[in-house]
Amino acid sequence: VTIEPNAVFRAGLRASTPVLLGVFPFGLVTGVAMAAGGIPPAEAILMSIIVFAGASQLAATQLLGSYAPVAVVLVTAFFINLRFVMYSASMRSHLAGLPFRWRLGLGYMLSDNAYALCITRYTQHPEEPHKHWYCLGACLPIWVTWQFATILGVVAGASVPHSWRLEFAAPLAFVAMSVPLLRDRAMVAAALAAGITVVLASGLPMRLGLVLAAVAGICAGLLSERASSNPASP
Amino acid sequence: MSLASIWLAMLGMGVLTLAFRSSFLLLPERIGLPPLLRRALRFVPAAVLTAIYAPELLVQSGTGAGLGGHERLLAGIVAIGVAWRYRRTFLTIGAGMLALHLFIQLGARLAVWSVP
Numbered sequence: 001v002t003i004e005p006n007a008v009f010r011a012g013l014r015a016s017t018p019v020l021l022g023v024f025p026f027g028l029v030t031g032v033a034m035a036a037g038g039i040p041p042a043e044a045i046l047m048s049i050i051v052f053a054g055a056s057q058l059a060a061t062q063l064l065g066s067y068a069p070v071a072v073v074l075v076t077a078f079f080i081n082l083r084f085v086m087y088s089a090s091m092r093s094h095l096a097g098l099p100f101r102w103r104l105g106l107g108y109m110l111s112d113n114a115y116a117l118c119i120t121r122y123t124q125h126p127e128e129p130h131k132h133w134y135c136l137g138a139c140l141p142i143w144v145t146w147q148f149a150t151i152l153g154v155v156a157g158a159s160v161p162h163s164w165r166l167e168f169a170a171p172l173a174f175v176a177m178s179v180p181l182l183r184d185r186a187m188v189a190a191a192l193a194a195g196i197t198v199v200l201a202s203g204l205p206m207r208l209g210l211v212l213a214a215v216a217g218i219c220a221g222l223l224s225e226r227a228s229s230n231p232a233s234p
Numbered sequence: 235m236s237l238a239s240i241w242l243a244m245l246g247m248g249v250l251t252l253a254f255r256s257s258f259l260l261l262p263e264r265i266g267l268p269p270l271l272r273r274a275l276r277f278v279p280a281a282v283l284t285a286i287y288a289p290e291l292l293v294q295s296g297t298g299a300g301l302g303g304h305e306r307l308l309a310g311i312v313a314i315g316v317a318w319r320y321r322r323t324f325l326t327i328g329a330g331m332l333a334l335h336l337f338i339q340l341g342a343r344l345a346v347w348s349v350p
Contacts, residue, residue: 025324043240050248059286060243064235073243077250079282084254086275089267092258100260107256168306168334169327171290172313176326178283179317187280194281195288202289210285217281218274225273 005130012137015121019113020145027146029169030054031153036166037061041154048150052108052143055080055177057150058170063207065167072207079214087115094122094131102132109139111146185228190221301341309334 027048034044039061047057056077063073087110095103110118117138122131160166182188194217201209258267267275291310301308313330320326 022323025327029323029327038235039240040237043237043244047240047244047247050244051251053247053251055283055286056247056251060247062286062290064239064243067235070239070242070246074246074250076282076286077247079278080286081251081254082275082278082282084251085257086267086272088255088258089272092263095259096263103259104252104256107259108252110255165331165334165338168309168331171287171306171310172327172330173323174283174287174290175310175313175330176317176323178280178287179314179326180321181280181283182318187277190277191280191284194285198285198288199292202292209289210282213285214278214282217285218277221277221281222274 003129005133008128008130009133009137011121012117012134012139013141014137015117015134016114016138016141019117020141023113023142023145024149026054026173027149028153028156029173030057031150031155032157032160032166033058033153033170033173034061034150035154035157036160036162037065037170039064041158044154045147045151048147052111052146053077053081054146055174058173062170068207076207076210079210083112084110087112087119090119091115091122091135094118095135098132106132106135106139109143110135111139111142114139114142186221186224189224190217193217193220301337301344303341305334305337305341308337 031044031048034047034057035041039047047060051057051060059076059080060073063076088107091110095106098106114135118131118135121128121134121138128134157166178191182191194213197216198209198213201212204212258265287310291307293306309330312333313326316322316329317326
């Protein structure tokens with residue numbers, strides 16, 4: 001029995017459905033926070049299309065709102081997005097040999113959720129053909145839902161009174177993104193070290209504290225991982 | 235914030251995000267990630283996301299009376315607890331917003347009582 005690209009594509013579409021329930025509210029919150037944080041509606045909607053990364057969009061809103069230079073926004077986005085390098089490295093073998101436009105297009109849409117769906121499928125069905133069609137099927141609904149939700153959020157956020165303090169939704173969204181990552185001791189160590197460092201370094205110019213915090217977090221994570229992997233060592 | 239800085243940030247972030255997401259999909263097969271870098275990258279999201287919100291919780295609001303302007307911190311602690319327990323995005327944000335407004339109300343009452 002030959003498997004059609006169409007069938008694989010539809011399997012991707014189906015797999016993405018439950019994920020959309022999480023993408024929609026997060027997009028809504030991002031849209032609201034961008035509007036409440038002072039990004040004009042047209043730019044906020046455009047940012048969702050060009051950047052298509054919630055954490056970066058929220059961080060940019062917070063930083064620009066506190067008059068940080070653009071360079072600081074980009075350094076922050078650099079660190080937030082480092083995880084995507086990891087994703088693309090692990091997806092590569094499954095998408096080998098595709099035309100350039102496919103690799104660039106799938107790369108553009110490779111969000112956290114889409115990556116999780118694809119890598120799960122590829123691990124469970126390593127021999128399945130047309131893997132790129134599965135990826136496209138998983139990515140497309142997430143992309144469409146994200147755009148729809150952020151537009152809705154931008155429109156709603158622009159008409160919400162300031163007394164609701166919706167700008168606080170941005171840091172809360174980061175809490176919601178980061179806390180579920182803390183599944184082992186090394187991750188907790190990384191988060192704690194980063195949080196403490198950034199607060200202690202808050203007096204430094206150009207938000208250097210964020211870079212120091214990232215380095216401190218990585219070191220704490222690696223050290224904690226090593227400590228727990230060989231408990232017998234002195 | 236100026237419109238120019240919004241546009242610069244948007245275009246820069248767009249290029250950066252696309253470059254990272256498609257990085258290894260576009261690079262030649264023989265280039266890979268060294269093992270230590272791969273292990274280090276695992277900790278980046280937790281470290282950076284925490285470093286972004288931590289200072290935001292310490293921003294003091296209001297006059298410092300009542301709860302001493304620590305409403306954001308208290309609401310953040312509630313949100314962290316909810317996120318730890320339930321791992322739900324919307325629930326976490328909802329609980330944090332609700333807690334912020336409750337603490338602001340509470341702070342205002344405490345401030346009224348503490349006036350001699």
